[in-house]
Amino acid sequence: MGNSNTALNFGAGPAKLPREVLQEVQAELLSYQDSGMSIMEMSHRSAEYSKINKDAQQSIRELLKVPDNYRILFMQGGGVGAFAAVAMNLINRTGTADYAVTGTWSASAVKEAQKYGKVNLVFPKADKPGSIPDQSTWNCDPNASYLYYCDNETVDGVEFPEIPSNPFNVPLVADMSSSIMTKRVDVSKFGVIFGGAQKNIGPAGVVFVIIREDLLGKPMDICPSVMNFTHIDKCNSVHNTPATLSVYIMEKVLRWITANGGVEGMEKQSFAKSDLLYKTIANSNQFYSSPIDENVRSRINIPFRVGGVNGNEELEALFLEKAEKLKMYQLKGHRSVGGMRASLYNAVSIEDVNSLVKFMLEFQKLHAV
Structure with a gap:
């Protein structure tokens, strides 16, 4: 890393991948495990890919100490697709949800959620960008289906220094696209943690979802099957052809994190x-x-x-x-x-x-x- 032949990539995503991982991918690209086929050519229902899928889920569970009553899903559609999926899977409980808007991506999530239910902004738009109002001033709704926030805003450079207080103990939902695996987190405090892989844990093309089991089974009728958390869980993230190459690389990055x-x-x-x-x-x-x-x-x-x-x-x-x-x-x-x-x-x-x-x-x- 950092030698004269290597670019120093400070991009916001797709972001730098560990060089060791890229070299391993390069070595296996034409023939995965001496099969004579690239992982890109293999069936997503093959034994080889099934093991990659299982190992990636297990690595996330071990690295984040995910409790047994949580499921780990891999989906497509990027973070913006997940903004819609969160609402379509969770807002049905009461028809309303609380959102903390601290920057560009949480504001984008609100626009998606408003298509599927009532959104309550727990504080008004900040007079000055680059700040988070004190949580004692938040106006949370005890009837909310969930409380949503973006843990780290990539555009605005704002990060929550701690997990927000949750006065009514509604399911807490966090977009951790850019902060996942950069710090320890108590998963048990959340209903859902999700994010795109393309910043800290892999390439673009796969979205991870960590969801508490009791939140499954209540999607809106209009929720497409490819965004239905319950359905994706039942199909073990292979309802349709997943982003197999992205999951394969992500599994290697997760192993790199473990080794480092x-x-x-x-x-x-x-x-x-x-x-x-x-x-x-x-x-x-x-x-x-x-x-x-x-x-x-x-x-x-x-x-x-x-x-x-x-x-x-x-x-x-x-x-x-x-x-x-x-x-x-x-x-x-x-x-x-x-x-x-x-x-x-x-x-x-x-x-x-x-x-x-x-x-x-x-x-x-x-x-x-």
């Missing part, structure tokens, strides 16, 4: 990487700046401006140009917020972050007024 200290090891690395970058920003005399409230700053997706608190677009364009010459890619912030963004997912090494910090310090030395 598990979730605890990833968490330790995550805090070390983000601390290094935030300290560089803080010590830059405002040449670099973070627009996010300090108590909710993401460890995983770090937006920052170059050339002052509000950024200098000319300097930011130059920053990206110089970074790419050093093979540091995908540092441009999301089009809706501008500036820079460094995504520090599990496969991004501390050496990668050290290289970025070294460049940032040199760039500041040359261009700070």
Whole structure:
């Protein structure tokens, strides 16, 4: 990782995959387990794929210490498809759901949920982006079918520092697309945890769903079978042809996480990487700046401006140009917020972050007024 022949990928997703995993995939691509066939050519009902599917589920269960009364599903449709699936599978209980909107993706989830029931926003849209209102101010509905939040907003760089309080003990639903396997989490506090794999645990194409068993069996009549959690569970995630290559690679990434200290090891690395970058920003005399409230700053997706608190677009364009010459890619912030963004997912090494910090310090030395 981080050698002169390797790009330093700070993209928000699809994101960097462990090099060891890619090499293993490369070695097996033409003939999986001496079968003479690629995994891409095998039946999803074959013994080989059935084992991959089972092993991937088991790795998630072991890494996150998932209790026995939870099921693990693999689906397609990406995070946006899951926004609709969550509502169609859960909102039927009371017809209403609570949503905490802290950024782009939770706002997108609301738009999907509103098609299927009544949505209550537990706090109004923030006056200033990059913050989470104190939970004592949240207006939760005791009649809600569930309370939904996005654990880490990839666009906005906002992360919940802890699991939100749940005053009425309704099922808690979390989008953990970008934070899964980066920190320990008490799964027993949740009704559903879901996310796209393409940030921390695999390539694009597969969505994981961890769901408590008592929440199965109550989908809306209009819920398509490919989004029906109950049906997907009964079919062990092979109702139709799944994204077999994506699940195969994900299973290897999960084994890589296990071999590299598990979730605890990833968490330790995550805090070390983000601390290094935030300290560089803080010590830059405002040449670099973070627009996010300090108590909710993401460890995983770090937006920052170059050339002052509000950024200098000319300097930011130059920053990206110089970074790419050093093979540091995908540092441009999301089009809706501008500036820079460094995504520090599990496969991004501390050496990668050290290289970025070294460049940032040199760039500041040359261009700070």
